[in-house]
Amino acid sequence: MIPEKYIDAYRSIKAPETLHDRVTASSASPVRRTRALLKLIAAGASLAASFAVITVAVIAFNMSRSDIGAYIAYNGQPVETSVAITMNEVSQIKAFGIGMSDYGGIRLEVHTTGTATVTVSSGTLTLVDEYGTATDSGSLLTLSDDKDSHTVYWQADFYEVIEGEPFSLVIAEEHGSVTYTLTDSNGELTLTKNSKN
Numbered sequence: 001m002i003p004e005k006y007i008d009a010y011r012s013i014k015a016p017e018t019l020h021d022r023v024t025a026s027s028a029s030p031v032r033r034t035r036a037l038l039k040l041i042a043a044g045a046s047l048a049a050s051f052a053v054i055t056v057a058v059i060a061f062n063m064s065r066s067d068i069g070a071y072i073a074y075n076g077q078p079v080e081t082s083v084a085i086t087m088n089e090v091s092q093i094k095a096f097g098i099g100m101s102d103y104g105g106i107r108l109e110v111h112t113t114g115t116a117t118v119t120v121s122s123g124t125l126t127l128v129d130e131y132g133t134a135t136d137s138g139s140l141l142t143l144s145d146d147k148d149s150h151t152v153y154w155q156a157d158f159y160e161v162i163e164g165e166p167f168s169l170v171i172a173e174e175h176g177s178v179t180y181t182l183t184d185s186n187g188e189l190t191l192t193k194n195s196k197n
Helices: 004-011 017-027 030-066 087-096
Strands: 071-074 082-086 106-111 116-120 124-128 134-138 140-143 149-155 167-173 176-185 188-196
Touching (some): 116 124, 134 140
Antiparallel strands (some): 106 149, 124 149, 176 188
């Protein structure tokens, strides 16, 4: 066994104070502080990148929502690009009310996602309720957000289109607008969806 005096001598050994100060100072050396700072910067950069990704996602979501949801349907079909309307259809509509009421013109279904205004460059729009009663008329209509589909008759001298003057119809909602143009295509009318703003 080890004598007690050796054990006491071992326990009484202490490092000089200068060595203790040097060891303590070296633990907080610039290299360690730099590494700690780099870890902190990396964590901050990671947090900033996450924030940027979330911000871009929110902006993209809002932009997609701002992509106006309003559109026109003709004969029950949404006008995605364009639709042909023969002058015979317009004449018959005016003369006989085929597929229309007595309002004449081109019957359109305007679908909206909220309150919207519809304007035309030429002619008159007539808003008709589900009972066939005209509720508003003019070159500018305001459609309420109480329903998403509105029956509208567009009355105009459509022969002016054939003579080369295109007509336009604009649906404007809170987040933007969509424009349709009525042009001549070899003696028949073409309703074209042009742009969303």
